[in-house]
Amino acid sequence: MNYGLAGQNGQAQHEAFCTFLPFASEVRNKKIWLAIIGCSCYILSASIVRRCSAVPASSKLTQGQAHVQSPLVRCPSIAEPIGFTTLHIQHAFTFRNRIRHGGLLMTTSATATAPQNFWASIWEAIQGSHQDFTTGNLNRAILLLAIPMVLEMVLESLFAVVDVFWVGRLGADAVATVGLTESLLTLVFAVSMGLSLSTTAMVARRIGEKDSEGAAVAAVQAVALGIVISLLMGVPCLFFAPRLLRAMGASPQIIAVGGNYARMMLGTSGVILLLFLNNAIFRGAGDAAIAMRLLWVSNIINLILDPCLIFGLGPFPKLGVTGAAVSTLTGRSIGVGYQICRLLQGTERIRILRSQIRLNFAILLRLMRISLTGIMQFAIAHTSWIALVRIVSTFGAAALAGYTIGIRIIIFVILPSWGLSNAAATLVGQNLGARQPERAASSVWRTGFYNMLFLGGVGVFFIFFAEPMARLFTHDPVVVPLAASCLRILSYGNIGYAYGMVMLQAFNGAGDTVTPTLVNLFGFWFLEIPLAYGLAIWGRMHSDGVYFSIVVAEAAIALAGVLLFRRGRWKLQRI
Numbered sequence: 001m002n003y004g005l006a007g008q009n010g011q012a013q014h015e016a017f018c019t020f021l022p023f024a025s026e027v028r029n030k031k032i033w034l035a036i037i038g039c040s041c042y043i044l045s046a047s048i049v050r051r052c053s054a055v056p057a058s059s060k061l062t063q064g065q066a067h068v069q070s071p072l073v074r075c076p077s078i079a080e081p082i083g084f085t086t087l088h089i090q091h092a093f094t095f096r097n098r099i100r101h102g103g104l105l106m107t108t109s110a111t112a113t114a115p116q117n118f119w120a121s122i123w124e125a126i127q128g129s130h131q132d133f134t135t136g137n138l139n140r141a142i143l144l145l146a147i148p149m150v151l152e153m154v155l156e157s158l159f160a161v162v163d164v165f166w167v168g169r170l171g172a173d174a175v176a177t178v179g180l181t182e183s184l185l186t187l188v189f190a191v192s193m194g195l196s197l198s199t200t201a202m203v204a205r206r207i208g209e210k211d212s213e214g215a216a217v218a219a220v221q222a223v224a225l226g227i228v229i230s231l232l233m234g235v236p237c238l239f240f241a242p243r244l245l246r247a248m249g250a251s252p253q254i255i256a257v258g259g260n261y262a263r264m265m266l267g268t269s270g271v272i273l274l275l276f277l278n279n280a281i282f283r284g285a286g287d288a289a290i291a292m293r294l295l296w297v298s299n300i301i302n303l304i305l306d307p308c309l310i311f312g313l314g315p316f317p318k319l320g321v322t323g324a325a326v327s328t329l330t331g332r333s334i335g336v337g338y339q340i341c342r343l344l345q346g347t348e349r350i351r352i353l354r355s356q357i358r359l360n361f362a363i364l365l366r367l368m369r370i371s372l373t374g375i376m377q378f379a380i381a382h383t384s385w386i387a388l389v390r391i392v393s394t395f396g397a398a399a400l401a402g403y404t405i406g407i408r409i410i411i412f413v414i415l416p417s418w419g420l421s422n423a424a425a426t427l428v429g430q431n432l433g434a435r436q437p438e439r440a441a442s443s444v445w446r447t448g449f450y451n452m453l454f455l456g457g458v459g460v461f462f463i464f465f466a467e468p469m470a471r472l473f474t475h476d477p478v479v480v481p482l483a484a485s486c487l488r489i490l491s492y493g494n495i496g497y498a499y500g501m502v503m504l505q506a507f508n509g510a511g512d513t514v515t516p517t518l519v520n521l522f523g524f525w526f527l528e529i530p531l532a533y534g535l536a537i538w539g540r541m542h543s544d545g546v547y548f549s550i551v552v553a554e555a556a557i558a559l560a561g562v563l564l565f566r567r568g569r570w571k572l573q574r575i
Contacts (some may be wrong), residue, residue, distance in 0.1 A: 012251025066283065120148055128289035130348060133427055134208055138443055142423055142450070148288035150419030152279065155295035162299070163324045168307045173251075174321040177258025180248045181265050186382045188233060194375030194513075195226060195273070196280035198367055199360035200422075201429050201511040203284030205575050207349060208433020216352045219281045219343065225371070226277040230270020237266035254266030257321060264325040270364045271332045278339035283426055285349040290342060295336045370513050370575065377508075377517040384524035388550070391536055393544050399404040399543045405473045410490060413458050414497075420451045421501045428570075432510055437571040444506040451498040459494030462487045486547055494550035496558035503561030506508035511575030519560050526552035 121140060125147035133141045167174045199222040206215035237244070242255050242508035250258075275298075279291035305316075305327030312318025319326060343352045392403045424447040431440035461479040462469065470483035528549050535545025 009437055011239065011535060054106040057537065125489070126151070126289060128287065133286055133430050134436060134439070138427075138439065138446060141427060142420070142447055144414075145286070145288055145423035145426055146419045146447075148292040149283065149422045152288065152292045152295055152417045153415040153418050155292065155299055157304075158299050162303055162306055163328060165322050166310050167321050170257075170310070170321055173254050173257045176250070176254050177245075177261050177321055178324070180245055180250055180254070181258070181262045183248060183386075184262070184266060185269065185272070186386070187379070188266075188272055189276075190378040190382050191229060191233070191375050192273045192276035193378045194278045195222065195229070195371045195424070197374045197505075197508040197509070198222075198370035199277060199280040200284040200425060201370070201509055201513075202288075202363075202367060202575050203281055203350070204370055204426050204429025204509065205511065207285050207435040208430035210434075212350060213356070215285060215350050216356050217360055218363055218367070219350065220352060220357055221367050222277055222281065223274070224359060225364065225367060226273050227270070230273050233273075234267050234270045238263055239472060241266050247414075255279055259323045261325045264322065264329060268329050271336055274336045275332050275339070278336065278343065281343065281350065282347075283340075283422060284429060286346070286426060286430065287347050287349055288423075288426075290347065294338045294342075297338060298331040298335035300331075301334055302327050305330055308366065350538055366575070370511060371511040373517045374508065377513060377520055380517065380520045380524055384528055385527050388532055388546050391532055395536075395542050398476070398478045399482055401474070401476070401479045402470075402486055403543060403546075405470060405479070406486025406490065409462075409469060409473075409487060414455065417451050417455055417498060417501060420447050420454075421505040423447060424502050425505045426507035428506050429511070432573070437568075440506075440510075440571070441565075441568075444502060448499045448502040451502050452495050455494040455498040459491035462491040466491070482543060485544055489544060489547035490550060493554045496551075496555040498558075500554055500558030500561050502564050504557065506565060507561075507570055510570040510573045512570050512573045515570070516561075519557055519564070523553050523557040523560070527556055 020219075025084065120413035121143055125144045128148075129144040131141065131144055133145065164175065164178055167178050168495055199218070202218045202222075203215045206218060242259040244266070245255050245259065245262050279294075282288065282291045306324055307313060308316040309319050309323030309327050310321070311323075343350070345351070389400070389403065393400050424444050427443035427447075428440045431437070431443065466484040466487040466495070467480060469487060470480045473483065474480060504519065507513070507515045531552060532546045535541045537545075539545055541548070
């Protein structure tokens, strides 16, 4: 979903983004330094620690290889259903000694057990787990997938955070340019996520079937489709970006300052699409840590180049707000290059060979069919939020600023929930491919329960401490109670939202993108938007009416998702 500003009142958008800036200068410094420290620690530790991967008993041997293996050791639970409790488990470490003998590659394995606990599992998730997610403990599988996916979501959000931090020093017009362009990029994100979820489902299904070649072929078709869509979206934006800003209500001053920024960000939006798409391939294969790592690289490049190109530090030219677009494009482009190299170089789960780089129209058409409904699914959600912002904007700049603050706080705290939901989608796809539908269903119910615990706790916190949280972002006596009201009301629906997002992602992971699209259509367009207008305008509840409509709609979506999931038709979905 997109919570960005998309109203037609440019001045209101100025004030909303400017409201966010005082807190940005205080908090984003911490985020940036945490990113640098975290990445440095990771690189240092990775250069010291080398763990050998456990090889499953079902691994296929290539011609000319002899392999002595021990069966997989099933690890006991690292987490009880309520709360993650530290328990010791046994994990098989395989040490492989490769010997050249008579022209044949001989591989011998020896296993040793070592105690592991919750924190060791977290470290394994960050490094990249070698576990087969169709076997073994389900709680552990959820943990190993969710952690890198959560960090991936956080890192993707850092691009906009870093840009707004530096651009904020250029004035309100520059900040508004970033906000308006971000709103226009919602269509790109909708297309990217729609194509990504179908790619994840198809790759995960092939991996679950132990068909690594089929997964690679599906990945090639997805990348080819992404390139075509990138050109169709990007080329027109190179010429019409300033007109698009004008259509969003930008003033002539904003267009003069940010026209080139919008042209570069929208015209090269294909890089965003490919970044999402390639990460979806890794997620579907179960290599979520790779997707996380490449975003470390991209963010550090963006972090370094942003101030240099915006302010002209050292030998760099002074480009103003356009410099933010150049640095972001550079970081993301290098990330895409790294993704392609890893796909061609190969991981233990997926590798694209030169012979597989060709169009397979049967798979391509199937992928397009699933992607179209997936794109519609996210487009419906995004446009509904645009409509809600439009309703809120009728009550003035203060109401819009309160909405912006409340929603941006919620965006940040629900990132772990999105990571859990993506983990559920991967587990569903792989376990359906392995013909274990009951394990797939169990993974969804457990993930939904953990998500409910997390978002429920966050909701309770916001209900009691909504106003202090709002004061971290602004001290405006008019905006603070409006932002606190937004936080408090939306928190009432957290439990329903927790189950709803997991259930819909489970359908997507199974390759059924039609069901979530229909649920979103009725929940957002036929229920939420009319209810928001009725409560806010006719019921004279103002912006609070919009927030209550969100709670009602999310609860209805969650209920529909649970009922449809229990019917079990998703288990028969072919992809």
